Structure formats: C-alpha cells, structure tokens
Amino acid sequence: xxxxxxxxxxxxxxxxxxxxxxxxxxxxxxxxxxxxxxxxxxxxxxxxxxxxxxxxxxxxxxxxxxxxxxxxxxxxxxxxxxxxxxxxxxxxxxxxxxxxxxxxxxxxxxxxxxxxxxxxxxxxxxxxxxxxxxxxxxxxxxxxxxxxxxxxxxxxxxxxxxxxxxxxxxxxxxxxxxxxxxxxxxxxxxxxxxxxxxxxxxxxxxxxxxxxxxxxxxxxxxxxxxxxxxxxxxxxxxxxxxxxxxxxxxxxxxxxxxxxxxxxxxxxxxxxxxxxxxxxxxxxxxxxxxxxxxxxxxxxxxxxxxxxxxxxxxxxxxxxxxxxxxxxxxxxxxxxxxxxxxxx
Amino acid sequence: xxxxxxxxxxxxxxxxxxxxxxxxxxxxxxxxxxxxxxxxxxxxxxxxxxxxxxxxxxxxxxxxxxxxxxxxxxxxxxxxxxxxxxxxxxxxxxxxxxxxxxxxxxxxxxxxxxxxxxxxxxxxxxxxxxxxxxxxxxxxxxxxxxxxxxxxxxxxxxxxxxxxxxxxxxxxxxxxxxxxxxxxxxxxxxxxxxxxxxxxxxxxxxxxxxxxxxxxxxxxxxxxxxxxxxxxxxxxxxxxxxxxxxxxxxxxxxxxxxxxxxxxxxxxxxxxxxxxxxxxxxxxxxxxxxxxxxxxxxxxxxxxxxxxxxxxxxxxxxxxxxxxxxxxxxxxxxxxxxxxxxxx
Numbered sequence: 001x002x003x004x005x006x007x008x009x010x011x012x013x014x015x016x017x018x019x020x021x022x023x024x025x026x027x028x029x030x031x032x033x034x035x036x037x038x039x040x041x042x043x044x045x046x047x048x049x050x051x052x053x054x055x056x057x058x059x060x061x062x063x064x065x066x067x068x069x070x071x072x073x074x075x076x077x078x079x080x081x082x083x084x085x086x087x088x089x090x091x092x093x094x095x096x097x098x099x100x101x102x103x104x105x106x107x108x109x110x111x112x113x114x115x116x117x118x119x120x121x122x123x124x125x126x127x128x129x130x131x132x133x134x135x136x137x138x139x140x141x142x143x144x145x146x147x148x149x150x151x152x153x154x155x156x157x158x159x160x161x162x163x164x165x166x167x168x169x170x171x172x173x174x175x176x177x178x179x180x181x182x183x184x185x186x187x188x189x190x191x192x193x194x195x196x197x198x199x200x201x202x203x204x205x206x207x208x209x210x211x212x213x214x215x216x217x218x219x220x221x222x223x224x225x226x227x228x229x230x231x232x233x234x235x236x237x238x239x240x241x242x243x244x245x246x247x248x249x250x251x252x253x254x255x256x257x258x259x260x261x262x263x264x265x266x267x268x269x270x271x272x273x274x275x276x277x278x279x280x281x282x283x284x285x286x287x288x289x290x291x292x293x294x295x296x297x298x299x300x301x302x303x304x305x306x307x308x309x310x311x312x313x314x315x316x317x318x319x320x321x322x323x324x325x326x327x328x329x330x331x332x333x334x335x336x337x338x339x340x341x342x343x344x
Numbered sequence: 345x346x347x348x349x350x351x352x353x354x355x356x357x358x359x360x361x362x363x364x365x366x367x368x369x370x371x372x373x374x375x376x377x378x379x380x381x382x383x384x385x386x387x388x389x390x391x392x393x394x395x396x397x398x399x400x401x402x403x404x405x406x407x408x409x410x411x412x413x414x415x416x417x418x419x420x421x422x423x424x425x426x427x428x429x430x431x432x433x434x435x436x437x438x439x440x441x442x443x444x445x446x447x448x449x450x451x452x453x454x455x456x457x458x459x460x461x462x463x464x465x466x467x468x469x470x471x472x473x474x475x476x477x478x479x480x481x482x483x484x485x486x487x488x489x490x491x492x493x494x495x496x497x498x499x500x501x502x503x504x505x506x507x508x509x510x511x512x513x514x515x516x517x518x519x520x521x522x523x524x525x526x527x528x529x530x531x532x533x534x535x536x537x538x539x540x541x542x543x544x545x546x547x548x549x550x551x552x553x554x555x556x557x558x559x560x561x562x563x564x565x566x567x568x569x570x571x572x573x574x575x576x577x578x579x580x581x582x583x584x585x586x587x588x589x590x591x592x593x594x595x596x597x598x599x600x601x602x603x604x605x606x607x608x609x610x611x612x613x614x615x616x617x618x619x620x621x622x623x624x625x626x627x628x629x630x631x632x633x634x635x636x637x638x639x640x641x642x643x644x645x646x647x648x649x650x651x652x653x654x655x656x657x658x659x660x661x662x663x664x665x666x667x668x669x670x671x672x673x674x675x676x677x678x679x680x681x682x683x684x685x686x687x688x
Contacts (some may be wrong), residue, residue: 030450042430047407047514048514051517052446052517052593053411053441053443053444053445053446053514053517053593053611054409054411054442054444054448054505054507054514054594055409055410055411055592056408056409056410056446056509056514057407057408057409057410058407058409059405059406059408060405060406061403061406062402062405063391063402063403063406064400064401064403064407064456064506065398065399065400065401066398066399066400066401066452066489066490066504066506067397067398067399067454067503068454068455068456068491068492068502069456069492070456070458070492070494070496070502072458072496072500073375074495074496074497075494075496076494077496084509097397097625098397098398099397099398101397101398101529102396102398102400104398105574108410110411110412110504111412112412112413112414112502112504113455114416114498114500114502115348115412133438133650145410146410146411146412147412148383148412148413148414148502149551150414150416150419150420151416151418151419152416152418152419152498152500153418153497153498154458154498154500156416156458156496156498156500156502158412158456158458158492158500159504160410160412160454160456160504161398162408162410163398164507165400170396170398170400172392172394173396173397174397177547248397248626249396249397250397265395279384306361319566324448338652341659343628
C-alpha cells in the first residue's frame with residue numbers, strides 16, 4: 001500500500017471553500033498578516049519579532065550568514081502540484097540549506113509574498129504552516145521573524161534566511177584541496193525524478209495531486225515528496241564544519257554542475273566514483289533541487305550522515321568533474337535557461 | 345528652467361538598444377549575475393560577498409536588524425515611469441528606511457529579482473547601478489551582499505536589508521509616552537503628489553518619461569523625483585536613537601495611518617499640529633511612500649534634521665491621531681486594498 005500522504009500534501013486540502021475564506025484581494029493587509037503571524041511563533045533567536053519596521057535577531061558570532069532564494073510560479077512550481085503548505089515548506093527548506101552549506105545554524109527567515117488577488121486566505125495560512133513546520137523539523141529554533149505582502153499577477157515567494165556560525169569560520173566553495181575526500185549528505189536526483197513523474201503522469205495545468213495514489217509506485221511517491229517537500233540535512237551543515245570540512249555547498253542544480261562550481265572555485269578537479277552515485281548515476285549527476293550537502297574533508301573519517309562519493313585530484317584542464325575518470329560534460333540545469341521548460 | 349534630470353531618471357536611457365544587449369531569457373544566469381556583481385562592490389560590513397551559498401555580514405552588536413520589502417510591477421510601479429535605475433534606487437531606499445527606523449545602521453542588502461524573459465540585460469545593469477548608488481548616497485558602507493535571479497511573467501524586486509544597532513536598543517513603535525514631542529525628518533506627501541502628477545499627465549501604459557520637461561513646473565518635477573527615487577533620511581535613524589527617541593517608524597503609508605499605528609502600539613494618542621504639516625496638510629496625512637522618519641522624543645531639544653509636528657497625549661478613545669484636536673479619520677493607503685487603483 002502506497003503511503004498517500006507521502007505523495008501529496010500532508011496538509012489536508014479543503015474539498016470545499018468555507019464561507020469565511022475570502023480572496024486575498026478582498027481582505028486588508030492586516031488580516032492577512034495576522035493570519036500568518038498567529039501561525040508562526042517566535043524562535044529562540046528572535047529578539048524582536050514581527051510588528052515593527054524590522055525584526056531583531058540574535059547574532060552570537062557577531063556576524064550573520066544571509067542568503068535569499070525565490071520560488072516563482074511557472075519556472076519553479078505549478079499550482080496544480082504544490083499546495084500552500086508544500087510551497088511554504090519548500091521555500092523554507094531551500095533557504096535553510098544554503099545557510100547549512102556555510103556550516104552555519106539557521107536563526108531566522110524573512111518572507112516576501114506576492115500573491116494574486118484571487119488566491120484564498122486559507123492558501124496563505126497553509127503557506128505559514130509550511131514555513132513553521134519546516135523550521136521546526138529542519139532547523140529547530142529558527143523562525144519567521146518578518147515579511148512583506150503585496151499583490152501580483154504572478155505568485156512569488158522570496159525568502160531570506162539568516163544564520164549564525166557559532167564562532168566557526170564559514171565553509172566556502174573554494175577550500176577543496178588535493179587528496180581530500182568528497183562526501184555527500186542527503187538525496188541525489190530524487191527531487192528531479194519526482195518532477196519527471198509529475199510531468200509524465202499529471203499535466204501541470206490539470207487536476208491537483210494527490211489524485212489516485214494507486215497509480216504511483218512507492219519510489220515515485222517518495223520522489224514526488226522529495227520534489228514538493230524536500231528534507232535537506234540542515235543539521236549536518238554545522239556538523240560538517242565541526243569535523244573540519246574544507247569546502248561545502250548545497251546541491252541545487254545537480255551534482256555535475258555544482259561539483260564543477262566547487263572545483264572551479266577551488267582550482268581542482270572533483271573525481272567522482274560512479275558506484276557511489278546510487279542506482280541512477282545520471283539522475284544523481286543531472287538532477288537538481290535535492291539540496292544535499294556536498295563537502296570535502298581531509299582524508300579519513302567522515303562525519304555522521306556523510307558518505308564518500310569521490311576524491312579531490314589536481315586540476316585537469318577542461319574537466320572540473322570526472323566520473324570514473326571520464327570528464328562529465330555540462331549536465332544539471334541552469335534554472336534561467338530552462339525556466340518553464342516542460343521537458344526537464 | 346526645469347532640471348530635466350530631476351523629473352526622469354538620472355541614469356541615461358538608451359535611445360536604441362545596442363546589439364550586445366540581449367534579452368534576459370537568452371543569456372545564462374551566470375552572465376546576468378556577473379553583470380550585477382561587477383556593478384556592486386563589497387561594503388565595509390561584507391565579510392564574505394556574493395559567490396557562495398550565502399554571504400557573511402558583520403554584526404558588531406551581536407544582533408542583526410532585518411526587514412524585507414518588495415516592489416511588484418502593477419501595484420508598486422509602472423514600467424513606463426520607472427527605469428531600472430529608478431527601481432534599484434527605490435527598492436534599496438525603502439528597505440534602508442526600515443532599518444533606519446529601528447535606530448540601526450544599514451549593513452547589507454540581499455536582492456531577489458524575478459524578471460520577465462523579454463527584459464534586456466541593460467535593464468538589470470541599471471538596476472544594479474541604482475542599488476549601488478542608493479547605498480553609497482543614503483547608507484555609506486552598506487552594499488549588496490547576495491541575491492537571487494529567476495524568470496517571471498511579472499517583474500518583482502524583493503529586497504532584504506540588514507543593519508546593526510551599534511550597541512543601542514532597538515527603537516520600536518510602542519515606546520511613545522505622554523508629553524513626548526512628535527517629530528519628523530524627511531518629506532510629507534511629496535511622493536504621493538508625484539504619483540498623482542504621473543497619473544494625471546502621463547498615462548501609465550503610455551510614453552516613458554522623461555518626455556517634455558516643459559510641461560512640468562518645478563514642484564511637479566521634484567515630486568516625481570520623490571516618487572521614483574526617494575531620498576529618505578537614513579543617517580538620521582541612528583542619530584534619533586542617540587538623542588533618546590522613545591518610539592520611531594518610517595512613514596510609508598501616510599502620516600495618518602502610520603502615526604495611528606504608533607499610537608495604537610504605544611497606547612496613546614498622537615496630537616498633530618496642522619500648521620506644522622506644510623502647505624498641503626491633507627497630502628501629508630494621506631500620502632504614502634515618502635519614507636520619512638516619525639519619532640517621539642522626551643520634551644526638549646530635537647536632534648538635527650527633525651522638526652516638531654505635534655505631541656503625545658493620553659489615549660483618546662477611537663482617536664489614535666488628532667490634527668488641531670480633531671480626530672483624523674482613516675486616511676493613507678493600505679497597499680493591498682488599493683493596489684493598482686489609479687485613483688490614488
């Protein structure tokens with residue numbers, strides 16, 4: 001029996017719209033904000049929460065790690081597949097992963113929403129639930145501290161995540177050294193597989209999933225879940241830093257493309273072992289949106305949660321990444337070039 | 345002679361599109377990012393700039409002030425009136441004002457751009473120039489430390505600003521006390537006047553301004569400039585805090601609405617003097633987007649740049665704001681309710 005909740009949203013979708021669920025265009029900004037804020041309690045780093053011109057967040061290391069990433073309807077998601085809860089979860093997760101990839105602990109999220117007037121208030125409520133639950137599950141102590149709301153013809157969720165290095169140096173992409181182990185924590189290619197299942201089985205403009213779970217096998221259901229509600233290993237970012245990671249980044253555009261970026265930044269070649277890339281090496285190399293953590297470590301023991309997938313070798317001209325010694329060509333995706341491409 | 349540059353963009357708009365100015369949809373994300381980054385040098389607070397998963401920004405006070413605000417084409421601006429430079433400047437300025445309103449010094453901006461495919465690369469370059477110049481002019485030392493880029497049917501600029509309290513407590517909206525002076529630094533109603541001039545004289549879908557400066561009188565040109573490229577008194581936020589401000593906020597939705605918010609948060613009534621509101625008191629009360637700083641101070645000397653506009657009195661039921669003793673009704677705008685309303 002396939003677990004139905006793994007395929008679609010764990011957050012129940014109302015079958016009928018309650019009478020008190022107005023369109024966003026019909027209610028005041030204040031009511032929308034209250035709907036969000038009642039669902040997103042302060043985190044332990046919030047010194048001053050929402051309600052003023054700006055929030056104040058603790059920065060114990062006297063520095064703050066900051067990143068921003070946006071989900072836009074069309075290039076980044078389809079409304080037929082992603083409910084509000086899914087979108088809140090994913091928008092949080094992808095930003096938390098960027099903080100973790102620096103070796104930092106996430107402390108706060110700021111959320112800028114641009115919402116079409118004809119969306120329901122319950123959609124925004126579900127978004128807020130998704131943000132809260134993703135923080136609680138992936139980065140306890142982190143919370144939504146501020147936001148902004150505007151109307152737009154296109155649904156857009158721009159999130160900024162903040163984090164603290166806990167006194168450590170930031171782990172950049174440029175520190176990989178010859179002889180280091182290359183290791184990964186998290187999924188490889190599963191989110192991209194989930195997207196391909198969605199495109200193949202459910203027309204993007206068609207019926208919202210969950211539809212009939214009987215049509216999905218278990219691997220497909222898991223893959224769809226990885227696409228809609230990714231679970232990157234946020235807590236392992238600081239662990240990797242403590243274990244002496246020399247370089248780290250999150251894999252958002254596929255292992256081939258992102259390992260190439262790390263190799264270029266470090267002036268080395270990353271030599272991957274095909275046998276370590278799982279049952280579907282091409283998916284692992286080309287598939288984006290898993291938000292796994294790719295890191296290099298001095299040879300020896302790896303931190304818990306990381307598995308060895310290759311090693312760092314001296315730079316091979318025109319071959320930033322190899323797989324079993326063969327250069328890996330341009331795989332992965334450039335979200336700009338491929339935006340909206342149904343073929344991906 | 346009207347100063348032409350004050351009405352339209354100070355940044356020259358190309359009359360013809362150069363051959364090497366491709367559409368955004370035709371170039372790689374990397375090229376767009378390089379176009380931006382070559383125009384936005386690191387600031388003094390940037391410990392690690394763009395190019396990694398996240399930036400690292402100094403937070404000397406061991407806390408960080410953070411806010412986010414978005415400009416969306418349609419509700420927030422018209423492409424016919426605002427060039428890329430104007431939009432970059434304004435998106436920076438409105439966020440810097442929220443940091444200043446807490447009594448903090450801005451340290452960094454993160455910029456999430458969602459850009460239609462048919463926009464030119466030069467548009468994004470002008471945006472970056474606007475961000476840089478606004479930081480340099482309004483908050484020296486602050487810089488763009490990170491960003492995100494995606495394609496979207498709707499142009500959207502979501503900015504997060506960070507700031508440092510320099511060891512002081514944050515100035516909230518809730519600290520106004522009976523007997524305090526109410527003071528303001530910056531413009532009152534000029535940006536809204538500029539918007540009304542634009543709506544009246546230049547159809548939003550029509551010819552881009554600058555058109556014929558001869559049709560504008562000097563006050564109108566200044567008002568349009570205040571709307572397109574506001575110059576809020578960012579540096580006076582920390583000054584107000586040093587001078588003992590008891591409450592502070594930025595006036596983005598008009599003095600009546602925002603003073604009412606401060607009054608509600610503080611449990612007082614703000615009693616304004618009409619004579620202190622300039623030649624157009626209604627504009628001052630109702631007009632948004634000036635991003636002036638509204639602050640309360642213990643009675644006595646005001647800091648440089650602030651002028652007295654009223655006093656804090658005990659709460660009058662149902663009258664958070666009065667003007668010459670008369671309750672001020674609901675004025676100002678709710679950007680949600682009024683989005684796209686040409687009548688504003």
